[in-house]
Amino acid sequence: MILEPITKRRSHFSFSGEPVAQEKLLEIIEAATHAPSGGNNQPWRYYYALNGTSGFDALLGCLDEGNQRYADKAGALILSAAQMKYVYKDKEYKNSHAWHDTGLANSLLLIQAVAIGLKSHPMGGFDPEKARKVANLGPDYDPVVMIAVGYPGNEASLPADILKKQTAPRKRKPFEEIVKQL
Numbered sequence: 666m667i668l669e670p671i672t673k674r675r676s677h678f679s680f681s682g683e684p685v686a687q688e689k690l691l692e693i694i695e696a697a698t699h700a701p702s703g704g705n706n707q708p709w710r711y712y713y714a715l716n717g718t719s720g721f722d723a724l725l726g727c728l729d730e731g732n733q734r735y736a737d738k739a740g741a742l743i744l745s746a747a748q749m750k751y752v753y754k755d756k757e758y759k760n761s762h763a764w765h766d767t768g769l770a771n772s773l774l775l776i777q778a779v780a781i782g783l784k785s786h787p788m789g790g791f792d793p794e795k796a797r798k799v800a801n802l803g804p805d806y807d808p809v810v811m812i813a814v815g816y817p818g819n820e821a822s823l824p825a826d827i828l829k830k831q832t833a834p835r836k837r838k839p840f841e842e843i844v845k846q847l
């Protein structure tokens with residue numbers, strides 16, 4: 666059953682601009698927190714802002730221009746970040762799985778978004794140093810990806826090049842190329 670929201674998930678381009686209800690946003694972030702993590706360090710951190718707020722404009726301003734063209738209509742923007750160090754028995758260590766674990770958490774967030782009728786789009790195209798400043802991230806944290814979340818918009822009002830991406834068939838590598846029995 667869980668395969669259904671997994672296969673339905675797409676990186677969506679057409680958003681309505683309506684702010685996402687805060688409880689829905691917190692619900693998808695809660696899904697992320699159930700991810701497994703090395704040493705149960707839970708390195709993921711989330712910073713979000715709803716459309717119509719100064720926080721949203723600040724996060725939007727971190728995105729590459731190409732991403733801003735559709736993300737400005739998202740109902741919320743999320744910045745995910747990873748805590749790159751952890752403490753064990755009073756000693757500090759580098760967490761070499763911090764990005765991996767944050768990615769795992771992000772994928773749960775994206776799937777829960779589908780399950781509750783929200784569209785989403787993860788984006789690596791942003792200025793990490795700007796994002797660091799906006800979220801006031803300390804040196805032990807790496808910005809990982811930003812995620813646009815929202816309600817579906819009117820596809821007809823998308824610029825032609827973005828509409829083409831939105832309606833393109835989903836491409837996946839052949840199973841044989843990525844799976845090998847040893």
Ligand SMILES: Cc1cc2nc3c(=O)[nH]c(=O)nc-3n(C[C@H](O)[C@H](O)[C@H](O)COP(=O)(O)O)c2cc1C
Pocket residue numbers: 674675676677732786787788789790791810835
């Ligand atoms: C780490 C990461 C970075 C991405 N960066 C961008 C981006 O900057 N802009 C964009 O439009 N899509 C971005 N995407 C979305 C991918 O293009 C998309 O996941 C891929 O084309 C597969 O399509 P699907 O998500 O609809 O299955 C990113 C996805 C990931 C996981």
